[in-house]
Amino acid sequence: MGSYDVKQEVTDKYSLRGRVFNRLREDILSGKYKEHEELKEVAIGEELGVSRTPVREAFRQLELEGLIQIIPNKGAYVTGITVEDVKDIYMIRSLLEGLCARWATEKMTDEQMAEMEENIYLAEFHASKGHLEQMAELDNRFHEIMYEACDSKMLEHLLRDFHQYVLRVRKKTLSEAGRGEASNKEHRQIMEAIKEKDAKKAEKLANRHIINAYENMVKSGLNEAYNES
Amino acid sequence: MGSYDVKQEVTDKYSLRGRVFNRLREDILSGKYKEHEELKEVAIGEELGVSRTPVREAFRQLELEGLIQIIPNKGAYVTGITVEDVKDIYMIRSLLEGLCARWATEKMTDEQMAEMEENIYLAEFHASKGHLEQMAELDNRFHEIMYEACDSKMLEHLLRDFHQYVLRVRKKTLSEAGRGEASNKEHRQIMEAIKEKDAKKAEKLANRHIINAYENMVKSGLNEAYNES
DNA sequence: CCTCGTATGATTGTATACAATTATACGAGG
DNA sequence: CCTCGTATAATTGTATACAATCATACGAGG
Numbered sequence: 165m166g167s168y169d170v171k172q173e174v175t176d177k178y179s180l181r182g183r184v185f186n187r188l189r190e191d192i193l194s195g196k197y198k199e200h201e202e203l204k205e206v207a208i209g210e211e212l213g214v215s216r217t218p219v220r221e222a223f224r225q226l227e228l229e230g231l232i233q234i235i236p237n238k239g240a241y242v243t244g245i246t247v248e249d250v251k252d253i254y255m256i257r258s259l260l261e262g263l264c265a266r267w268a269t270e271k272m273t274d275e276q277m278a279e280m281e282e283n284i285y286l287a288e289f290h291a292s293k294g295h296l297e298q299m300a301e302l303d304n305r306f307h308e309i310m311y312e313a314c315d316s317k318m319l320e321h322l323l324r325d326f327h328q329y330v331l332r333v334r335k336k337t338l339s340e341a342g343r344g345e346a347s348n349k350e351h352r353q354i355m356e357a358i359k360e361k362d363a364k365k366a367e368k369l370a371n372r373h374i375i376n377a378y379e380n381m382v383k384s385g386l387n388e389a390y391n392e393s
Numbered sequence: 394m395g396s397y398d399v400k401q402e403v404t405d406k407y408s409l410r411g412r413v414f415n416r417l418r419e420d421i422l423s424g425k426y427k428e429h430e431e432l433k434e435v436a437i438g439e440e441l442g443v444s445r446t447p448v449r450e451a452f453r454q455l456e457l458e459g460l461i462q463i464i465p466n467k468g469a470y471v472t473g474i475t476v477e478d479v480k481d482i483y484m485i486r487s488l489l490e491g492l493c494a495r496w497a498t499e500k501m502t503d504e505q506m507a508e509m510e511e512n513i514y515l516a517e518f519h520a521s522k523g524h525l526e527q528m529a530e531l532d533n534r535f536h537e538i539m540y541e542a543c544d545s546k547m548l549e550h551l552l553r554d555f556h557q558y559v560l561r562v563r564k565k566t567l568s569e570a571g572r573g574e575a576s577n578k579e580h581r582q583i584m585e586a587i588k589e590k591d592a593k594k595a596e597k598l599a600n601r602h603i604i605n606a607y608e609n610m611v612k613s614g615l616n617e618a619y620n621e622s
Numbered sequence: 623c624c625t626c627g628t629a630t631g632a633t634t635g636t637a638t639a640c641a642a643t644t645a646t647a648c649g650a651g652g
Numbered sequence: 653c654c655t656c657g658t659a660t661a662a663t664t665g666t667a668t669a670c671a672a673t674c675a676t677a678c679g680a681g682g
Contacts, residue, residue: 179465180666181453205634215667217446220634224410224450228457230550236408237634237673243546252547259488317472318481321459409636434664444637449664466643466664 180214185222187212192231192242193329199244203232229325250330254378257326258371261310264323265354265370268313269363276313277359283309284352291344299344304331306351310370343380350376409443414451416441421460421471422558428473432461458554479559483607486555487600490539493552494583494599497542498592505542506588512538513581520573528573533560535580539599572609579605 188208191197203223205216212219223240226232232240272280283306290298307327311320350373357366417437420426432452434445441448452469455461461469501509512535519527536556540549579602586595 204632216634217666217668221450221453224453225457228454230546234634238675239633248545249547252545256489256492256548256551259492260485263485263488316477316481317459318478319485322485433662445664446636446638467645468663 180218181221184208184212184214184218185225188222188226189229189231189328192226193245197242199242201242203240203242205240251378253326253329254374257323257330258374258378260319260323260326261307261374262367262371264310264314264316264319265358266363266367267316267319268310269358269361269366271315272313272358276309277355280306280309280313280355280358284348284355287348287351291348296344303347303351310354343377346380347373347377409447410450413437413441413443413447414454417451417455418458418460421455422474426471428471430471432469432471434469480607482555482558483603483610486552486559487603487607489548489552489555490536490603491596491600493539493543493545493548494587495592495596496545496548497539498587498590498595500544501542501587505538506584509535509538509542509584509587513577513584516573516577516580520577525573532573532576532580539583572606575609576602576606 188197188203197203205219205223209216209219223232223234227234227240231243231245233243234240283302287299287302287306290302304327307323311323311327314320350369354366354369354373357363357369417426417432426432434448434452438445438448452461452463456463456469460472460474462472463469512531516528516531516535519531533556536552540552543549579598583595583598583602586592586598
């Protein structure tokens, strides 16, 4: 498990296509390319120092992720992401992370549970020290463990996609106003529910965990960066 | 709304890339290409009478849909879809269609409600006449209306993807043993819940609607086609 | 002055050529 | 007989060339 993700990482790191794809996604999500803006293959290619081929392949992927819309023989246009989209993403993720927790309750291995306990222990340590970088890393890993533990290729794939979407935003929010500690506490509660084999409880806690993360983000006003339309 | 889908359809119909993409997806889902089988660019290209370029672009999309895994400088390998995957897809769809129904309750326009009522009326008519083709079409359209009505670009996009996944299977199951009538009845209940502005009820009914479709499929034994591993 | 058609340029779609990487076969050395 | 290294072949990655399509500008006709 998880090998898919590793391979993907390798692809992204070493292939031009992967680099173009990541770069464009980042630039679209960060608002460098505004909504309805046209992306031209040659222009992007020249900017990144590559030919049209990897750019085109990246475009096809971005289209499938819904970030751009390609009109045949015409061009690629940025779809953008609004505040409503961000809210929707968190609401959808809330449901799916809940489902993931429910399934993980039944499927989690002892090794995964051990890693999760270690993860929470370390997260609480780094939170007390104010190590933001490690906290973000451990937070990511906590969710990764859950994705692997739910033992569903489809759900794992889906949640990773969403995770990517909110990654940039979440990294910032973790550094805000004690959200790190609160998040860790919620992680611990989820883990304990799984340990008690209470799938329903784990699901509800995971639901709430994502909603809390969203509400914290809104409260911090960090979603304003997306306000474009 | 829905223009994205239309454009996509145009792309798929008239571009080589779209045709290759659809053909490969169909072939993978139908089991023509077995799990772990390697897909070679030139071989596929020759078989479909196109060059490597459109094949490569189709590969990138298939990878993002999780149907194949591309290992850099090595090859593309079929991921396949197991009975467990099918079950997972239906469980995930159940949640998402529920969310869609909940949101649609608040956002649906009068025009959309009118079309939905007409859709159900027509579906009941064709069901009584045994017009399978029209029933399948109307069933698709019912869900499309919901997707548009929930007024969420993200959720709409996601549900369309899942819909595509199960489309081939569902068309068969509708023709089975009175599932059409039962499905219509459930559609009507969902519509009435939306009309009554009872979002919670609409959500639960939509949840159940998908589960029922799945259970009917399992009962019919039509999922056996996927049994490969 | 407006409308429409044609011509020109820009942009994407596809095919092919070349480079880089990986797998395989074969033989030398132990 | 086995192991390792090298050479060759196969495959993917990237760049470029050409074809098809679309947008724009300009001018003829009304």
